[in-house]
Amino acid sequence: MKKTVKIVTDSVCEMLDIKQACRFLKERDDFLILCHATPDGDTLGSAYALALGLSAMGKRCMIKCADEIPAKYDYFTKEFANNEFDYKTIVAVDIADIVLLGGLAEEFVGKIDLCIDHHISNTRYADRLYLDSEAAANCECIYDIFRHYPLPLDKVTASAIYTGLSTDTGSFKYANVTAKTHRIAADLYSYDIDAAEIGRLMFDTKSRGRLELERMVLDSAEFHFNNKCMLLVATNEMKNKTGCSDIDLEGVAVISRSVEGVLAGISIKEKQDGSFKISVRTYPPLCASDICASLGGGGHQNAAGCSFNGSLEDAKKEILKVVKKSLEENYAGTSFSK
Ligand SMILES: [Mn+2]
Structure with a gap:
C-alpha cells in the first residue's frame, strides 16, 4: 500500500x-x-x-x-x-x-x-x-x-x-x-x-558509470498497452554496480519518451531508503500531471512525478493501472489489456 x-x-x-x-x-x-x-x-x-x-x-x-x-x-x-x-x-x-x-x-x-x-x-x-x-x-x-x-x-x-x-x-x-x-x-x-x-x-557529457547504468536501465525496459507505454527501472543494485548516485539518474525519465509510438514513458527509480520515485513523461492526449495526481504527485502537462512506498512490483502495478485508465479514457472504445 x-x-x-x-x-x-x-x-x-x-x-x-x-x-x-x-x-x-x-x-x-x-x-x-x-x-x-x-x-x-x-x-x-x-x-x-x-x-x-x-x-x-x-x-x-x-x-x-x-x-x-x-x-x-x-x-x-x-x-x-x-x-x-x-x-x-x-x-x-x-x-x-x-x-x-x-x-x-x-x-x-x-x-x-x-x-x-x-x-x-x-x-x-x-x-x-x-x-x-x-x-x-x-x-x-x-x-x-x-x-x-x-x-x-x-x-x-x-x-x-x-x-x-x-x-x-x-x-x-x-x-x-x-x-x-x-x-x-x-x-x-x-x-x-x-x-x-x-x-x-x-x-553531451556523461560518466562511464552513467553509460553502464543506462545499459542496465535499458535492459529493464517493458512495453505495455500496444507499445503506447514504456517502463524503465533503475534500482539501487544498478547504481551500486556502476558507482552511480541518484544525481546520475537525471535524464533517465526522458529515455522512454524518445521511442516511436510511446505516449507514456514511465521510469521507476529506487531511492536510498528503498522507496520509489516515479517519473512520467507523456505526449498528448495523455497528461502526465493527471496521471501522477492519482498517486499523490504532480507536475506539468508533459512531465510529472510521484513517490511510492512499497515493492517494485506494486509500484509497477499501480502506475500501469493509472496509465491504462488514462489511455482508455482518451481512446474510447479501445481496450488495453496488457
Ligand atoms: Mn523547473
Missing part, C-alpha cells in the same frame, strides 16, 4: 504578481534561498542567479539544498560565496511541493516566505507565491524578476539563467518552449555566455 508523508500547513498563500514579488524582495534582506532535492539546472540556476543578483544590491544571501550539488554546475555555483548566517527571509525556487525539499522539508514546513515557481501543480505551501505556469523554466520567472526589479545581469547570472532555460526545455526541444523562452535566451547571449559549452556540459 502507498504511504504518503503528509506535511500539513495551515497558512494562507497570497498570490503575488511580478511587481509585488519584486517589492517583497526589495523590502526584505538576509535571504535563505532553497533548492529542491536532487537539484537540477533550473532550481540551481534560479537560486544562484537570484542570490548573485540580490547580493549585487547589497543584500545578504545563502543557498541550501538537501542533496549535494553536482560539479557540472561549477561554472556558476562556484561564483557565489555561499556563507552561512542568521537568515531572516526564506525563498523557495522551482519547488512545487514542500516535500520536494527532501531532507529539508520538515525543517522548513510553514516557514517559506516566498515561493517563485512555474509548476501549475504548486501546492501553495508558502506564505506568498509568484507563479508563472506559462514559463517553460523557473529561470524565466527569475529573468522577469531581474528585469522588473531590476537586478544586474552579467556573464555568470546570465549563464545560470540560461542553464535553467536549456535544461528544463531539453535544449529548447519540449512543448513548453515559447517565443518568450527564445527571446530571453537571445537576450542572455548578449552577456557573452558560452551556450555551446553549457550545452556540452548539460547534454
